[in-house]
Amino acid sequence: MIALLLRLYPARWRTRYGDEFATLLGERPLGPFDVADVLLGALDAHLHLRGLGSYSEHRRGFPMSLRLGGFAATVGGALWMTGFLWSFLDPADEDPGFAFALVGSIALLIGLAGLSAFQARRHPVLVWAAFALPAIGGAVMTFGLFMMAVYPDQPIVGGVSGWYFFILGLLAIIAGSILFAVATYRTGALPRSGALLLGIGSALALLSFFGSSTIGGPAAAVFVAGFLAFPVGWIVMGLQAIRLDRPVMATGAGAA
Amino acid sequence: MVTPLPELGRFAEPALLILVSLSDGPKHGYAIMADVEQGTGRPMGPGTLYAALARLEERGFIEALPPVDRRRPYRLTALGATTVAEQLRELSAFAELGLRRLGQAPR
Numbered sequence: 252m253i254a255l256l257l258r259l260y261p262a263r264w265r266t267r268y269g270d271e272f273a274t275l276l277g278e279r280p281l282g283p284f285d286v287a288d289v290l291l292g293a294l295d296a297h298l299h300l301r302g303l304g305s306y307s308e309h310r311r312g313f314p315m316s317l318r319l320g321g322f323a324a325t326v327g328g329a330l331w332m333t334g335f336l337w338s339f340l341d342p343a344d345e346d347p348g349f350a351f352a353l354v355g356s357i358a359l360l361i362g363l364a365g366l367s368a369f370q371a372r373r374h375p376v377l378v379w380a381a382f383a384l385p386a387i388g389g390a391v392m393t394f395g396l397f398m399m400a401v402y403p404d405q406p407i408v409g410g411v412s413g414w415y416f417f418i419l420g421l422l423a424i425i426a427g428s429i430l431f432a433v434a435t436y437r438t439g440a441l442p443r444s445g446a447l448l449l450g451i452g453s454a455l456a457l458l459s460f461f462g463s464s465t466i467g468g469p470a471a472a473v474f475v476a477g478f479l480a481f482p483v484g485w486i487v488m489g490l491q492a493i494r495l496d497r498p499v500m501a502t503g504a505g506a507a
Numbered sequence: 508m509v510t511p512l513p514e515l516g517r518f519a520e521p522a523l524l525i526l527v528s529l530s531d532g533p534k535h536g537y538a539i540m541a542d543v544e545q546g547t548g549r550p551m552g553p554g555t556l557y558a559a560l561a562r563l564e565e566r567g568f569i570e571a572l573p574p575v576d577r578r579r580p581y582r583l584t585a586l587g588a589t590t591v592a593e594q595l596r597e598l599s600a601f602a603e604l605g606l607r608r609l610g611q612a613p614r
Contacts, residue, residue, distance in 0.1 A: 268557055271579040275536040275553055285552055292554020299561070315552045368550030495549070
């Protein structure tokens with residue numbers, strides 16, 4: 252993986268920093284945060300070496316941070332909540348709730364990467380699993396959504412319609428969130444209250460989902476509460492990360 | 508004339524953290540990351556570290572020393588030391604101003 256990440260940097264940069272950078276990457280387990288940070292760093296190196304980042308870098312620099320992760324988690328949670336409420340209150344075939352959930356899920360993935368720096372060093376396997384599940388889930392959701400648009404209510408693979416793919420992806424995202432909540436709670440990298448809320452919210456959402464298929468209409472309130480607890484968990488964790496990552500430099504125009 | 512770190516844009520903050528980390532002697536990349544994380548409680552990714560290191564080296568605030576076991580230490584230059592001292596004084600003055608406005612004495 253290190254060699255692959257290194258290849259993303261410009262040759263000139265690798266000649267100067269390649270050896271020491273590879274040594275640095277090998278010194279501790281790499282998590283989604285580190286990989287995302289290296290990807291942004293490689294992009295920055297290309298722009299910088301071409302002179303595109305020389306003078307207006309505060310628009311072009313991309314340090315990965317808890318702030319970025321916290322913001323993405325908060326936005327993702329809010330989009331998820333909007334999408335769910337929309338679909339629940341207006342369950343039409345073509346409501347935009349699905350699209351909200353999909354975009355929200357992508358934001359949650361960015362959030363997960365941004366918030367996973369410390370957890371990945373102690374629990375790399377758990378954190379990568381927490382990242383992989385929603386990543387695969389997001390791809391399955393996208394496929395399902397596309398199929399729902401192209402072949403509405405028609406079976407596409409093995410008698411299964413796009414809707415089921417969408418739901419499968421959605422469940423993978425929730426399951427990944429439980430793993431991430433466990434990793435965060437165990438390391439205490441972020442306030443444990445947020446991790447606890449995310450874990451309980453995600454578990455409630457899963458239970459609500461499976462419960463809703465066996466119990467009827469009167470359980471709707473429990474179903475809604477369960478599915479709302481999941482995005483609320485992400486929003487709280489995102490806000491906690493933003494609060495934690497206040498800028499050190501408060502002065503200077505370029506500090507933001 | 509001191510070059511203000513805010514010219515480094517989004518990298519001004521990591522750059523300042525790196526300069527402060529190097530203030531007590533040369534360090535290689537991993538040691539800088541560990542020091543910054545211990546001092547601030549916040550993560551610094553490897554991509555951010557090297558993007559900021561490259562800019563600091565380019566502007567002459569730090570210089571690379573010969574590598575030891577493939578790890579290359581960096582140290583502050585005289586310009587880097589002057590710049591970080593100036594930046595910290597500005598931050599300190601700003602913090603004192605804020606505390607005075609809040610009616611609280613600086614610690």
